[in-house]
Amino acid sequence: MTESVSDKRIVRVDLADRSYDILIGPDLLTSAGGETLARLDCRKVAIISDVNVAPLYLDTLVESLQTDGIETFAMTLAAGEKTKSFDNLTAVVDFILEARIERSDAVIALGGGVIGDLTGFAAAIARRGVRFIQVPTSLLAQVDSSVGGKTGINSRHGKNLIGAFHQPDLVLADTTTLNTLSPREFAAGYAEVVKYGLIDQPDFFHWLEKHREAVFAGGDARIEAIAQSCAAKAAVVAADERENGRRALLNLGHTFGHALEKATGYDSARLVHGEGVAIGMVLAHEFSARMNLASPDDAKRIASHLKEAGLPTSLGDIDGDLPPPDIMLDAIGQDKKVKGGKLTFILTRGIGEAFIADDVPPSEVLAFLTEKHPQ
């Protein structure tokens, strides 16, 4: 599924008439116009970015597009998880309509997962769907949110509870943009890289254990890790686009993770998404061990790897107070992966052996959270 063309990799996501390419490599921003026109006949684009990313990369992107004759409109939003709001959705959709972006034109998300999720949702609902190009500039977005078509915003009831499935038409993952990430942001994205190994690719996890430093340093190992992650996600998405089954495996660590993000008020100073996933993956393995499904050694081995990568691995690693366990359980119940009162979790029988458990008793989760709670 991956092929190498000069210095960039191409991962194809196979989804019938919604198939698309993910390009991964250095300096893709400067060839964005050509790569776009090679795949889409679009005359006009609306670019949505945020105040952190736009000053670094917007001019380069706009210049590349305009050189190839594509008319551009750009809108810059505040950065951070709170940007995924109904108010911003309204504003972005209005901007798209104001720019008269037609169904055959495109909307481009230039930024991390927040910009990608919000912009993709706006592209999904403007004119009931216009074309969408992801230009992810964080590691998290390159390996996760830009692949697979999940878009959305947050609600006071929880994260990503409002959204749509809307596949991109093209993803340009310019690895040069990762050089400006803070170590904390890079580590947060790395949690999702590790996730693919834990789901069903134990060899990839073992490779990461050996090459973690090289991946953090950049260069070929980093590109390899991103391409492997995109290919792993693409395979799962191709098999189950709308999450009726197997795709739920991608939520490994996310049920606990989302509850922690809610518990910390989506305050990125305390916890970002990838950090919530890191803790969530350790909790999922610990909970699996508690249910006698997996060895407790796996949870320890994973926690050790994530800790070396600079990630938090337990509730106690989060600054400040957390809500009591019953409130956290309530947040888990409000998460969208719920069926008939029983909780759905991704549990595991060991590294690379994750599975969907849709009959987890809330009482067991409450007892587990109480045990793990630092208070």
Next chain:
Amino acid sequence: MTESVSDKRIVRVDLADRSYDILIGPDLLTSAGGETLARLDCRKVAIISDVNVAPLYLDTLVESLQTDGIETFAMTLAAGEKTKSFDNLTAVVDFILEARIERSDAVIALGGGVIGDLTGFAAAIARRGVRFIQVPTSLLAQVDSSVGGKTGINSRHGKNLIGAFHQPDLVLADTTTLNTLSPREFAAGYAEVVKYGLIDQPDFFHWLEKHREAVFAGGDARIEAIAQSCAAKAAVVAADERENGRRALLNLGHTFGHALEKATGYDSARLVHGEGVAIGMVLAHEFSARMNLASPDDAKRIASHLKEAGLPTSLGDIDGDLPPPDIMLDAIGQDKKVKGGKLTFILTRGIGEAFIADDVPPSEVLAFLTEKHPQ
């Protein structure tokens, strides 16, 4: 495609795993619980209605559902086209999440097209899609908006410019509810019935010319007209769910119609959707005659039939001032059926011979509007 079971008709919409039944007949509200459980295993529903419809039918629907053990939550909104706003969308989605409607539960739209479009859009984006049941209580909604999965809200840039494709899981078209419609509302819905004849079923149009009074009086002729309309729409939708081609035929009369709705500020005292479509269909036939595609006699014959049904058929039939022709052309350009600067219209070669023209010169439309403008 239609079958008769006791006194109700069933029209099946064939859309692979999104196929669903439209039930048409008297007193379906009182058997809503049973009809729902016969098709969907749902424990909980959120019902969205408006202040006109809820007092008449909400109690009956709730009682039927509760008798069959389905938990119900109900929300009542203001009536009218202005209800299709981002603010109401936010409120409805929040209500759905607050009620903890899960993906396998359902949201029910009890009302006309406005409630159906808004509620369907909310059901499409809450948890990225929950089940959706349409209980249309206007003729317009029974023959048009409740069939086919188009959902959406209005924008300051135009009507239905924000939305999603989200198929219902069931449509309950209770013909008893039509007895409380005003003559004006019934006539507005009738415009869409006529449309199906004009698109590709000349025999149905001739049948309507003979049976118009019986359809207005109620009884079997009315049920027949509704079932024929639903079957006609279902056939088009099944062939082209996401409007990449043939489905655009359903927009006969709608490009002019939407522009007129915008020109009258979505003020239902001046013009409702079906009236806009009635005028729009006449204009589409007149414009086709002007382009030497069809005989001017067809436009006259259609206008005569619509006039007998109590519908407006020309710009001069609209109360109050209209914007000048160039502003109306601009509204047409902002309508979503635009491709590369040329206008897309549904034109015709005669009754039942509509076709998609995607290269209509704006200058011709401007000249035509100037000629038809009453000022």
